[in-house]
Amino acid sequence: MSVPTRARAEGAERTAHAVCPLEELPVGEGRAYVVDGRQVALFRHRSGRVSAVQAACPHAGGPLADGQVDERVVVCPLHLNAFDLATGASSTGADPIAVHPCRISDDGVVSVEL
Known part of the structure; x- marks a missing residue:
């Protein structure tokens, strides 16, 4: 379903993908x-917001989409390392994860910018 569109973010060109x-x-x-x-992990929060991050934990490749999630963090299911969904920072000081801007269109399609 990937339908790319171009966007500029912080001086770098990004492409939005449905x-x-x-x-x-x-x-x-x-x-x-x-x-x-x-590989990108998408999370739909109880608030209605959607977050997008890289899908694999940088420590051992844990599947972040399978981790526990709340409004602020996702926890790697392999080693319980928590990552901030806004910044990608690790709770243990380990390598951060990539965070991707995402949007929900008026017709209910989630897009991620890479």
Whole structure:
């Protein structure tokens, strides 16, 4: 479903990719998708917001989409390392994860910028 559009963010060109309909994401859970050749984890929060981060934990490749998530963090299911969903920072000082801007269109499609 990837439909790229161009956007400028902080001086760098990014491409927005339509990923999935919002209703495909269960509230309070994550799902992993391949977006432009990259693994991305999407999380639909109880507030209605959607977050997008790299899908694999940098420590041992843990599947972040399977981790526990709240409004602020996702916890790696392998080693319980928490990552900030806004900044990508690790709670333990380990390598951060990539955070991707995302949007929900008026017709309910989630897009991620890479």
